[in-house]
Amino acid sequence: MSEVLIFTHVAYCPPGHLGQVLRQRGIAYREVRVDQGELAAVDLSRARAVAIMGGPMSVNDALPWLADEDMALRDLLAREVPLLGHCLGGQLLAKALGAPVQRMPYTESGWQPLTRSAGAEYNPWLAHLPETFEMFQWHGDSFAIPEGAQPLLRSPWCDNQAFAWGERVLALQGHPEMTEALIREWLDDWHHLLDEHQPSQQSRAQMLVSLNQRVSVLNRVAEGFYLHWLRQAGLICA
Known part of the structure; x- marks a missing residue:
């Protein structure tokens, strides 16, 4: 049976x-908890669609499991499996495509307005979105746009908020996956970092x-991304 895989890296960044x-x-x-070595037991050849979630680490950290994940993503990219990256996941996709990920001089957090990048007006990943909308953010690193990718979104504090690579890959810097409970959990546990x-x-x-x-509006933003991702994988009808 074909699989939908969700790579996670820490308990408080779930799907x-x-x-x-x-x-x-x-x-x-x-x-798949990649940070706990679970990737080794996964048959990637069965994957129909893969999402990559966030985490507090940097893609540049010297962690052996990050190197394993990078190799897995390169394999999935080569086989044109639909991929969707959230924050750290988007940064991992950028790195796997040869683009640098660097520390920003500040942290971007909270509800930030996103607008379309120049030339992204007709990209199908954005078909469900207005010209400007909010996304929840919490990151201190930012990806560059890989060669051959299309920039999609920008915020006042981060020019590279999203890119598409071909028709099947979307990398996001923000967190469309957030629920009300998850936001409250982050703010209860990590507000001292703000x-x-x-x-x-x-x-x-x-x-x-x-x-x-x-969060209700954010859920609809997220659903547009997720349904397009599933359509690219042939898991739902157009």
């Missing part, structure tokens, strides 16, 4: 809303304003 979308459509998936005096960051209080409504 989130992506898992909900898959379960609602009766699509089975396998979560610095609201930096203009690129929001305070805990700012992130919680109209949270239910904002």
Whole structure:
């Protein structure tokens, strides 16, 4: 049986809303904790679609399992398996495609406005989106755009928020997978890392304003990405 795989790297960066979308459509998936060595037991040749989630580490860290994941992603890219990267996952895709990932001089966090990059008006990954919309952010690294990829989105604090590589690969710098519970968990456990005096960051209080409504809108943004990804894999009809 073919598989949908979700690569995760830490317990508090789960599939989130992506898992909900898959379960609602009766699509089975396998979560693979790459940081715990689970990738070694996965038969990548059976993968129909792969999503890569976030994590606190950098793609440039000297972790053996990151090197294993890089090799796996290069194999999946060569076989044109539909891939969808979230934050660290997007950075891992950029690295696997030969683009550098570098530390930014600040952290971008909270609800940030995204707009389309020049030339991205008709890209099918963005067909469901308005010209400007919000996405939840929490990152200190940023990817460059790989050679041959199309830049898709930008924010005031990060020019490279997303790129498409061919028709089947989407790399995102932000976190469309967030649920209300997951945002509250992050803010309860990690709010001490925030610095609201930096203009690129929001305070805990700012992130919680109209949270239910904002997450509802974010879910619809995410679903457009996820359904296009599943269509590219032939797992749902157009």
